[in-house]
Ligand SMILES: Cc1cc2nc3c(=O)[nH]c(=O)nc-3n(C[C@H](O)[C@H](O)[C@H](O)COP(=O)(O)OP(=O)(O)OC[C@H]3O[C@@H](n4cnc5c(N)ncnc54)[C@H](O)[C@@H]3O)c2cc1C
């Protein structure tokens with residue numbers, strides 16, 4: 001059974017969630033990588049091979065129009081029973097179009113997928129990550145959009161040198177035209193959605209992210225923020241965690257000066273370990289924290305940073 | 316300008332939400348119009364107000380309680396309300412729901428052509444964000460999704476969408492399906508006059524037969540996916556909350572070190 005994986009890449013560099021998706025694809029079938037955009041470098045192809053891709057299928061075109069990307073992915077995954085994509089906003093749109101064209105069943109925001117009695121079954125959380133749900137895809141063809149950080153990427157036991165095939169896909173005339181693209185500078189360090197550790201600051205930072213950033217750097221993580229903080233202009237919108245921002249599921253989430261409104265919790269509640277620092281003992285964030293400190297982040301964070309540094313120096 | 320807004324009835328975000336037999340339990344007392352659909356209604360009202368004339372239709376697909384969603388839209392200022400309610404719809408997946416919405420929209424469009432359908436960027440119950448795309452495909456209209464800005468002029472709609480790697484400006488001819496984010500506008504509060512008026516405004520109710528949809532093509536049996544198990548996530552075990560009296564930073568660090576996280 002072929003399990004095709006749509007590879008996420010930025011400036012030709014393969015994103016970590018795609019390696020997770022390839023790892024997952026290997027547990028279900030024979031993984032094939034689909035690459036949309038300018039042809040991959042030899043390094044990128046080798047990396048995909050390390051994670052088990054037997055084939056790399058390339059559609060060499062700028063595919064920002066959703067209808068085009070959907071047709072390209074469809075052509076490149078024609079023989080696949082399962083198509084795995086990383087759960088991003090654009091990919092959800094691409095797979096919706098593809099599903100309408102192919103009759104495939106779709107689950108988005110999945111945390112896992114396996115094949116049981118000939119059907120793909122997925123797990124995911126819903127209702128602001130307060131419920132676990134298991135879904136069966138009834139159709140022969142299945143499409144699953146998988147959340148970053150839900151599978152541990154592992155290289156394959158048998159490395160392959162993948163065959164690279166470039167497909168020519170006749171793209172339909174789309175009604176939509178992209179008339180301007182203003183590039184956003186790539187994030188410094190690990191992208192928020194993929195980070196194994198996220199340290200977030202909210203209104204309680206008063207706009208000073210120095211301590212939040214220091215702790216994030218120390219832990220090898222990304223900096224997140226609440227909606228109020230991005231609205232204030234203290235930090236850019238890309239950092240917003242929550243239902244209308246980025247949903248994150250890191251191994252560790254540290255919320256500093258964030259009250260834990262339902263909109264925020266919905267975007268981080270499925271994280272592994274949750275730590276909160278907040279002056280208000282009644283802040284709802286404490287309801288979902290494994291470890292909470294009632295106190296000021298300006299007192300607590302410097303001391304925590306010192307202690308971690310001292311521990312590392314000693315060991 | 317004739318604009319239709321698709322609004323969804325969802326369980327209240329603050330309430331205890333649950334599943335019954337694999338389907339989301341929906342009851343009127345703790346449900347309401349999807350919060351993000353307020354931005355869709357606002358976008359529609361602003362377009363019509365800017366033009367000086369036109370209508371805003373609010374359309375919902377759902378069980379008896381879903382009428383609360385279109386009532387809310389009337390309170391905000393929508394001109395007409397339509398509720399597609401038919402037992403056969405229960406358990407539909409996104410494709411079934413899109414087919415039903417599209418059929419109802421075609422019926423409105425047949426009376427007099429619509430310029431736009433506006434939706435929220437996501438329903439905060441499942442957050443799938445798939446419906447707007449599915450609806451555009453079903454209708455064969457332009458797809459302009461995730462708009463944080465929307466302008467309509469000369470038979471064309473132009474949006475700005477904020478993706479992780481770029482701000483895209485996308486243009487397409489009308490009619491179009493546009494989904495808006497909560498950055499697109501600031502929804503108004505209903506005023507007393509509109510709330511009173513909404514109580515007595517009629518809501519048009521259609522069944523599948525009224526919009527020419529085969530009941531066998533929608534509902535749980537036609538759904539491409541089935542929820543086979545649902546359970547509340549257990550609360551976190553071994554939670555520790557400490558009050559800082561001068562050593563909590565160290566305690567926090569030790570907790571992280573103990574879990575192998577620092
Ligand atoms: C449709 C919609 C969508 C939304 N989507 C999102 C979303 O995706 N993400 C999101 O985050 N929000 C979202 N929101 C906003 C959300 O409802 C909250 O308003 C927001 O999350 C609050 O941000 P906050 O916790 O930083 O601020 P507040 O709620 O003001 O909390 C600040 C906290 O900091 C604490 N504090 C103050 N000083 C200190 C200090 N020195 N040390 C420690 N603690 C301190 C206070 O006790 C307080 O608990 C959305 C809202 C709507 C209506």
Ligand SMILES: Nc1ncnc2c1ncn2[C@@H]1O[C@H](COP(=O)(O)O)[C@@H](O)[C@H]1O
Pocket residue numbers: 321322323324349351352355374375376377412416433434435436437438439441442443444445446447
């Ligand atoms: N049953 C429904 N009735 C009317 N509108 C809906 C329905 N389901 C979804 N929508 C619209 O589609 C948007 C996105 O929903 P979703 O794709 O389910 O996240 C919502 O914000 C609504 O505008």
